[in-house]
Amino acid sequence: MENRSLVTIADYSKEKILYMIEMARHFEANPNSKLLEGKIVATLFFEPSTRTRLSFETAANRLGARVIGFADPKATSSSKGETLKDTIIMVSNYADIIVMRHYLEGAARYASEVTAVPIVNAGDGANQHPSQTMLDLYSIYKTQGTLEHLNIYLVGDLKYGRTVHSLLMAMRHFDPTFHFIAPDELKMPEEYKIYCQQQGIRYVEHTAFNEEVIADADILYMTRVQRERFTDLREYERVKNVYVLRNRMLEQTRPNLRILHPLPRVNEIAYDVDDNPKAYYFQQAQNGLYAREAILCDVLGIKI
Ligand code: CP
Numbered sequence: 307m308e309n310r311s312l313v314t315i316a317d318y319s320k321e322k323i324l325y326m327i328e329m330a331r332h333f334e335a336n337p338n339s340k341l342l343e344g345k346i347v348a349t350l351f352f353e354p355s356t357r358t359r360l361s362f363e364t365a366a367n368r369l370g371a372r373v374i375g376f377a378d379p380k381a382t383s384s385s386k387g388e389t390l391k392d393t394i395i396m397v398s399n400y401a402d403i404i405v406m407r408h409y410l411e412g413a414a415r416y417a418s419e420v421t422a423v424p425i426v427n428a429g430d431g432a433n434q435h436p437s438q439t440m441l442d443l444y445s446i447y448k449t450q451g452t453l454e455h456l457n458i459y460l461v462g463d464l465k466y467g468r469t470v471h472s473l474l475m476a477m478r479h480f481d482p483t484f485h486f487i488a489p490d491e492l493k494m495p496e497e498y499k500i501y502c503q504q505q506g507i508r509y510v511e512h513t514a515f516n517e518e519v520i521a522d523a524d525i526l527y528m529t530r531v532q533r534e535r536f537t538d539l540r541e542y543e544r545v546k547n548v549y550v551l552r553n554r555m556l557e558q559t560r561p562n563l564r565i566l567h568p569l570p571r572v573n574e575i576a577y578d579v580d581d582n583p584k585a586y587y588f589q590q591a592q593n594g595l596y597a598r599e600a601i602l603c604d605v606l607g608i609k610i
Pocket of ligand 1 (some may be wrong): 354568570
């Protein structure tokens with residue numbers, strides 16, 4: 307049987323991405339249907355989440371499915387030493403789709419190899435976050451009218467930020483120019499820069515974050531410095547407030563600029579940005595519902 311898991315966005319072709327955007331658009335216009343009636347969606351969150359878990363669960367409910375799962379692994383038998391493999395095999399007895407967030411890179415790939423039930427990667431360590439990428443792509447498409455030839459500025463924690471890693475890979479089809487803005491400690495890892503070179507993706511690296519640097523941005527993708535990824539908390543303290551986007555920095559930016567952030571934010575976007583029409587991060591999170599309805603249908607082979 308074909309396994310339709312969504313483990314990495316790299317598995318999506320350009321045609322598939324555009325198809326999924328059309329699906330998301332359909333669900334934005336028609337959020338409620340019974341396409342998943344009788345199905346069970348399991349949400350296994352081994353790491354904290356607000357948006358990803360709740361939007362997947364809302365998507366499942368809006369599609370007529372029922373939801374089982376956990377948000378706190380301490381309340382499960384994994385806290386007694388049950389392996390991930392055994393947990394996945396058990397949940398496969400109960401559910402038609404498994405949405406999983408895990409702190410280990412590669413956990414979603416591993417899970418997809420031990421079950422025939424589709425796995426949706428809801429974030430695996432610092433590796434990938436493909437459903438976030440689908441909602442990011444949908445948000446970029448909605449705000450720019452295209453995914454082609456855009457200047458995309460990724461700001462903050464580019465080392466551990468799985469959302470930026472996934473977005474970078476997805477955009478390979480659309481001739482982007484990336485600007486990586488990060489302190490030395492949080493630079494884009496070499497493997498992703500090599501990926502850009504192999505895929506012919508242009509990129510420029512910066513350490514400064516100011517009005518001049520972002521003047522040509524179409525998309526400004528802010529990220530949080532993730533305390534939970536640091537083994538040395540002194541290093542976290544050194545870099546945690548390194549970049550803060552303030553409203554006055556947006557005065558000379560392009561009219562089409564939109565500010566995205568996967569959220570949660572801590573203090574990398576000042577609150578005075580929230581009322582700027584270029585701020586799009588809360589609408590972006592709402593788009594997650596429609597993108598995830600599309601993903602839940604797609605992993606079961608359901609077409610509109
Ligand atoms: N963007 C995102 O993954 O948010 P949560 O951690 O709240 O799910």
